[in-house]
Amino acid sequence: MSAIHQNLSTAISSSASTFLGYNNLKNIKSSNVSLPGRISGVVKCVSSPSVEKTAYKTKVSRNENLAKLQAGYLFPEIARRRNAHMLKYPDAQVISLGIGDTTEPIPEVITSAMSMRSYALSTVDGYSGYGAEQGEKQLRAAIASTYYADLGIEEDDIFVSDGAKSDISRLQVLFGSNVTMAVQDPSYPAYVDSSVILGQTGQFQKEVEKYGNIEYMRCTPENGFFPDLSTVRRTDIIFFCSPNNPTGYAASREQLTKLVQFAKENGSIIVYDSAYAMYVSDDSPRSIFEIPGAKEVALEVSSFSKYAGFTGVRLGWTAIPKELVYSDGFPVAKDFNRIVCTCFNGASNIAQAGGLACVSDEGIKAMHEVVGFYKENTAIIVDTFNSLGFKVYGGKNAPYVWVHFPGQSSWDVFSEILEKTHVVTTPGSGFGPGGEGFIRVSAFGHRENVLEACRRFKQLYK
């Protein structure tokens, strides 16, 4: 029950977000896979006001980059579908293994630090106003020593954020509209969507479900979920997420060495998303900076969201080595610093107090326990789908299970699973054309819900 209420309370407001804006009303008939075309009348999509012909309009043109976006951001759409389903079946116990939202309480060592900081703010000695935009010194130092000890990343290379998603867009603002980018396909949608918004891309090409001017690096079972770099065109920026969301695949040391080399040959910059590094179970690298030479070609984005359950607290970081410079020799970190000082004003001081507790000895231990819990969930889900005869990927180094449904539309599978088991998953095509035919099952959830969901999967697919 609490899972439902929890989901309701987080999701209701997001149903106000319009998934299908005006321009997409035209597209419904010519449906394509990334747009859930067959609406079936269940979802009330449009919350925009009714506009009479005489309504006043400004003379300001809509940003054409926003118009390029095909649909709403993926996860509010999943939330919308879930809410609509709950309205349709008010007695069903809907289980959410869709949006990768953490469910387990934050360890007390961390929350008590945040409580203490909150109280301190009401005292003369404990009150603090604006913090350094780059983050509190102690926290920056602690992140550097916890995650990058012996890798040559120092305190002042760390920029504390309100989460990886925000920093991805700030990095796009940093790079500007004249850069080209490459992404894994499938990938976390924020890289592509922010690229479109910044004007780096061309129009969406329906036949291939790709935006023009983005280099999509296909990652499939056939290539072991690591792109064949010999077929990849040079781009300025390469977004690379490992362990990967959604496939769960963690690149090996050898593969990352090839990636770094590729970047070096092409003079590209890798934006390495290591938000799931703590889920690595084997000896796959946890940071790009474990690879020699990476400091000259890469920066790394990470987050406390999936380690400490900070999805609602909002805290992350970006590490930019001093060695990373533009073609004219200007350090990338210096411009990022300017962005952070101008377009941001620092992460919440209370969240930062929590972050400092996270990277204390006790905090690290506690985070490992939480991560361990979700990893057990993952194993249960992997076992379930394996036992049902599915080809299952991921699940070893990440809290995501990537299940193959060959020849099927992932939105259809998503809908069928939702309709028949009341379990929310995420259709693979939401992550790019390379995700078609797959379903992402996230392993965040209370144990009883994960077990119940697996029971229902077994029912459906036995």
Next chain:
Amino acid sequence: MYKSLSLSFMPCKAMLQPRARITRQDSENFVDYRTKVARNPTMERLQRNYLFPEISAREAEHMEKYPNAKVISLGIGDTTQPLPDVVASSMANYAHNLSTRTGYRGYGAEQGCKELRKAIAETFYKDMGIQGKEVFVSDGAQCDISRLQLLFGSNMSIAVQDPIFPAYVDSSVIIGQTGDVENESGRYRNIEYMKCGPHNSFFPNLSKAARTDIIFFCSPNNPTGHAASREQLERLVGFAQENGSIIVYDSAYAFYITDGSPRSIYEIPGAEKVAIEVSSFSKIAGFTGVRLGWTVVPEQLLYANGFPVINDFNRIVCTCFNGASRIAQAGGLASLSKHGYKAVISLVDYYKENAEILLETFESLGLRTYGGVNAPYLWVHFPGSNSWDVFNEILEKTHIITVPGSGFGPAGKEFIRVTAFGHRENILEASKRLRSLL
């Protein structure tokens, strides 16, 4: 902040530029490899560091030079008074509950928690027709200003007041809306600067202003402290309607108004069709470090093709942001509760009293002083001078940090901004030192 960097002074052409430049002298040497990625030309266009880190750097340097001096900061508009208990404890409780099964919450709605959106609408926009669903909770106005620039894109023209809070201009440069800076004037090409000074009672002469797509308007104004009157805002809304422009109205200091001037642009009929309003809990509840604000995008605000601006802003918020910290939002909600609201009003009153004290001080020195009545900023005129020189002199002789007016735009060059945020004893001490200066 910049301890690893060396601070070097060099003379510069434009009188408007600060004298100090912060350079990373070490970094160039040890880099052998360069990527082939071109630096973003818009970043190159920025003339100097963002204003406030620059002021911080000056402060740090001065404190090193005079380790025994008691430096008083009336520079950066940073709140100093502790949070009300009811607000702090609501956040402490919320944080604690996150460690319980029933109290744990994950991702919040990107637009903000429904309760808070509603409370903001009811508290600040009562009877103005603004509903909760038109309120987007942010991690502060500075962040939302850049998100609005992302929304608008690079093909927009903007107008700003001159002088003004630097984030509008800087974010405009970064997003690519502007041309290069004109060295003599210090103005970026393609920005319409609407001069605000004593000569026009700090309200721009709109008949002289060129049409732009976006008009940034901050009232009560940072740095001049002027709150536009109802009549002036009616003219502004009329101007926007005639030109089909969108006003981005920054009302972060509305709580400081004492003379009945409008607190929201939506007090003006028709504004809901032409204006976005940005605000913040920073200067209301002392949330400068906690990080919480909001932006109102009315559903009736439409692009030229009829598309609602709110739809696109929502998309930005869902894609480039992930919601303000839930803990901060709990604090925001507490500050709008019956007890919380009373408590924040007394916080604001405290700073308003500071402003009165400083206003009296500067006036007693025979200096033309503006602001300080509807905003926590005083705008002191030093006719014929260069504000960086005045800034340096005040700093050197009284160990008081202020902000040179030219940091806010070319029209600020003869002015100094003094903030009224500070512990009462520091305000009184600063007043004493200033009186002995002149």
